[in-house]
Amino acid sequence: MTRQIAILSGKGGAGKTSITASIIKVLNSVVAVDADVNASNLPLLLPHDTRSTEPYYGMDIAHINQQTCNGCIICSEACQFDAITRDSLGQVWVNSECEGCGSCVFSCPVNAINLVEHVGGEWFLSTIDNGYLVHADLIPGEDNSGKLITKVRNEAASVAKEKNIPYIVIDGPPGTSCQAISSITGTDLVLAVVEESLSGLSDYRRLAELIGKFSIPHFVLINKAGFSPEIENKIHAAVREFNGELVGRIPFDRKIPEALQGLQSMAEMNEYRKDIENVLQQLLKALDEIT
Amino acid sequence: MVISVVSGKGGAGKTTLATSIAQVLNAEFYDLDVDAPNSEYFLKPEFNREQSIYQPIPTFNEDLCDACGRCTKECRFNALIKIVDRIYLTESLCHGCGLCEKVCPQQAISYRDSAIGTVRSGYSERLKNNVHVGDLKIGSTRGTYLIGELVKQIVPDQMAVIDGPPGNSCSAVAAIKPADLVVLVVEPTPFGFHDMEQTEQILIQMEKNYLVIANKAMNEESVDSFFQGRSKKCSLTIPLDERYLKANLDGDILSSRFSEVYSSLKSAIEQELATI
Numbered sequence: 001m002t003r004q005i006a007i008l009s010g011k012g013g014a015g016k017t018s019i020t021a022s023i024i025k026v027l028n029s030v031v032a033v034d035a036d037v038n039a040s041n042l043p044l045l046l047p048h049d050t051r052s053t054e055p056y057y058g059m060d061i062a063h064i065n066q067q068t069c070n071g072c073i074i075c076s077e078a079c080q081f082d083a084i085t086r087d088s089l090g091q092v093w094v095n096s097e098c099e100g101c102g103s104c105v106f107s108c109p110v111n112a113i114n115l116v117e118h119v120g121g122e123w124f125l126s127t128i129d130n131g132y133l134v135h136a137d138l139i140p141g142e143d144n145s146g147k148l149i150t151k152v153r154n155e156a157a158s159v160a161k162e163k164n165i166p167y168i169v170i171d172g173p174p175g176t177s178c179q180a181i182s183s184i185t186g187t188d189l190v191l192a193v194v195e196e197s198l199s200g201l202s203d204y205r206r207l208a209e210l211i212g213k214f215s216i217p218h219f220v221l222i223n224k225a226g227f228s229p230e231i232e233n234k235i236h237a238a239v240r241e242f243n244g245e246l247v248g249r250i251p252f253d254r255k256i257p258e259a260l261q262g263l264q265s266m267a268e269m270n271e272y273r274k275d276i277e278n279v280l281q282q283l284l285k286a287l288d289e290i291t
Numbered sequence: 292m293v294i295s296v297v298s299g300k301g302g303a304g305k306t307t308l309a310t311s312i313a314q315v316l317n318a319e320f321y322d323l324d325v326d327a328p329n330s331e332y333f334l335k336p337e338f339n340r341e342q343s344i345y346q347p348i349p350t351f352n353e354d355l356c357d358a359c360g361r362c363t364k365e366c367r368f369n370a371l372i373k374i375v376d377r378i379y380l381t382e383s384l385c386h387g388c389g390l391c392e393k394v395c396p397q398q399a400i401s402y403r404d405s406a407i408g409t410v411r412s413g414y415s416e417r418l419k420n421n422v423h424v425g426d427l428k429i430g431s432t433r434g435t436y437l438i439g440e441l442v443k444q445i446v447p448d449q450m451a452v453i454d455g456p457p458g459n460s461c462s463a464v465a466a467i468k469p470a471d472l473v474v475l476v477v478e479p480t481p482f483g484f485h486d487m488e489q490t491e492q493i494l495i496q497m498e499k500n501y502l503v504i505a506n507k508a509m510n511e512e513s514v515d516s517f518f519q520g521r522s523k524k525c526s527l528t529i530p531l532d533e534r535y536l537k538a539n540l541d542g543d544i545l546s547s548r549f550s551e552v553y554s555s556l557k558s559a560i561e562q563e564l565a566t567i
Contacts, residue, residue: 010327012457013302017482038459039299039486059367080347080388101367101388115367140489141496143461146432174301174457177326178432181383198542199306199329206327209429228540257509257531261480 002160003287004168004187006035010203012174014195015223018256018265020171021045022276023191023283025267027130027167031160034135035149035183036173037121038142045265048126048133056136056151058120058144059100064092068112075104075113099143120144123152125159132159149173149182176206184211188290190218191283192244194235196225196252201235208242217286220244221279224252247282248275292564293451294318295470299486301457303478304506304529306330307539308556309454311546312474313418315557318450320418323438323466325408325425330454332542336422338413344425344440345404346433347387351378355399362391362400383432407433410441417544438465445469459489467493472563473501477525479514491523502563507531527559 007020021042024032034042062083064075069092076084076092083097084104094104105113120143123136134156138145156168170187173179184190190211194204204220211218220239225232232249239246250256250272259269266272294316296309305324310333313320322330349362349371358378363371370384371391382405392400408427415422425441427434434456442465445451455466467473473494477487487503494501505514505528518525529535529552538548546553 011302011329012327013300013478036458038463039301039457039482039489041300041482041485044481044485078389078393080386099386099388101386101390102365103388103390103393106365106390106393138460140459140492141461141464143435145458145460175324175326175434176429177427177434177462179458179460180326181430181432195302197540198332199327202329202332203327206429213430227537231540252536254509254531257480257507260482261509261513263481 002157002166002168004170005189005191005283006170006172006183006187007191007193008172008180008183008207009174009193009195010176010207011195011200014193014200016193017041017045017171018260019193019221019223020169021265022267023280024169025265026273026277026280027169029165029167030131031156031165031168032128032131032133033152033156033168033170034133035152035170035179037136037145037148037152038138038140040135040137042171043126043133043135045263046128046133048128050124050126052125054123055119056121056123056148057117058142058147059118060115061098061100061118062094062104062113063116064094065112066091068110070110072109075108078103078107121148123148123155125155131165132163134159146178146182149179176210180207180210184214184216187216188287189283190216192218192220193223194220195223196228196231196235198231201231201238204235205238208238208244212242218244219247219283219286221247222249225249226251248279250275292471293445293453293469294472294474295453295455295467296474296476297455297463297467297490298457298476299459299490300478300483303476303483305457305476306333306454307545308474308476308504308506309452310334310544311552311556312560313420313452314544314546315553315560316450316452317419318452319420320415320422321441321445321451321453322422322424323441323453324456325427325434325437326456328424328426330422331424333544334415334418334422335542336413336415338411340412341409343406344408344410344437346407346436347402348382348385348405349380349391349400350403352399352401355397357397359396361394361396365390365394383430407431408437417547435462435465438462442469459486459493463490464493467497467499470499472567473499475501475503477503477505479505479508479517484517500563500567502526502559504529504559526563527555
């Protein structure tokens with residue numbers, strides 16, 4: 001049975017992607033998922049070979065048949081999103097605010113509107129040294145990234161099943177909103193990467209509260225540590241409060257961002273590979289204990 | 292004049308720069324990173340007002356509803372499900388579109404307001420201006436709607452700074468939309484540049500005035516070589532300086548503590564404002 005680990009942080013820039021890539025590199029066999037579909041960076045750290053590219057269809061959106069439309073604009077009144085406007089020539093158009101609810105279709109007295117497929121991005125299946133990488137690019141500004149995340153995760157699950165790969169590791173998006181929810185749903189455990197800062201602590205608290213709603217165990221790796229023992233203590237207290245478990249601490253070290261400039265993760269750094277392996281061992285042990 | 296501070300990549304320094312820019316310009320502050328708002332740790336406002344932000348959601352008149360299931364079939368967001376002889380709403384999936392109310396043959400559905408989050412407002416002595424912080428209810432998926440509602444409260448003609456959400460999806464667009472000028476913060480790493488190019492596509496499509504500030508630069512050369520040959524130049528490069536990281540941990544506004552940050556930000560922004 002495949003186990004799924006999601007790596008999140010609440011705060012952006014805490015080090016999710018570099019830690020995710022490091023963990024992926026020390027596993028024997030893995031399906032990696034980049035769930036940060038509108039700022040997809042994991043593929044930059046994982047040498048990969050893209051095997052297939054598929055269009056991603058977001059929500060269908062409204063389309064007005066100009067031949068049939070009588071310009072009555074009843075649809076615009078039905079639309080809650082200000083997505084339908086009439087131009088100075090009396091022609092009625094759907095703009096980018098359309099969320100695809102279909103209210104206009106229902107309200108149109110002359111059946112001039114239907115919902116049409118809408119490409120919101122692409123998703124990719126790639127091979128990496130020790131398994132597969134499923135990733136995606138949302139078209140910038142597009143809606144519904146949660147749906148795309150669900151899509152790449154489903155693909156990852158079927159690849160893992162088909163190839164009999166024991167672990168799926170998900171690089172999550174920042175924040176605690178719809179994209180984070182789509183990344184956590186159905187996983188076996190969450191690794192929270194917490195930056196040692198006031199913002200890092202605050203966003204961890206929001207993330208831990210969200211994870212709590214899923215009844216999934218979570219583990220915490222403190223990153224960029226060493227500046228403020230006071231904040232670090234507060235993070236420890238918050239981890240206890242939310243029933244998390246601390247699995248490690250990576251200090252702030254200029255060598256890490258310098259290595260990242262050259263697209264090298266901590267798994268390739270002699271001084272940190274052991275730390276990453278140690279974190280992974282604790283996560284795998286926890287997964288074994290989940291029945 | 293509304294200035295939105297955004298970056299595709301998280302952790303590039305949006306909040307650090309947004310709070311500094313607001314301090315430099317003495318602007319009203321809107322924290323629209325509604326699912327991870329952090330500006331208050333730097334601005335330390337005295338909050339004195341809290342209002343709930345609502346979106347309309349359906350309610351069912353149990354006496355009229357015969358659980359025919361029409362609404363569950365029509366809802367495009369899978370927010371309604373029928374279990375045995377009742378209809379249930381998953382509030383976090385509802386977009387408040389109103390379709391279920393229209394299609395119900397029994398007229399059993401009406402809309403009421405439901406809170407998706409709050410906005411706290413107060414005065415920041417450090418900023419000498421007002422601060423508004425949006426807080427999305429944890430677990431809610433309606434961040435973009437909350438941002439949209441908050442943006443409506445910006446008084447036209449005032450100088451306002453928006454601290455936007457990370458990423459390049461609909462919530463970023465909502466925070467960019469009201470801006471007269473966008474400050475695009477880039478972390479000069481392969482990741483930061485990658486995400487910046489996606490944000491740039493949005494800004495170009497929306498025909499926004501924008502300037503780029505590189506933050507946490509390990510060295511000037513990598514910034515220079517990236518921007519070489521690009522039409523948009525980098526207006527300002529702020530180095531990765533451990534003094535700045537420490538100030539951040541102390542909850543300081545960077546431009547208040549370091550005069551070089553104050554003066555370089557002031558000139559970069561004013562230069563750009565002069566062209567608008």
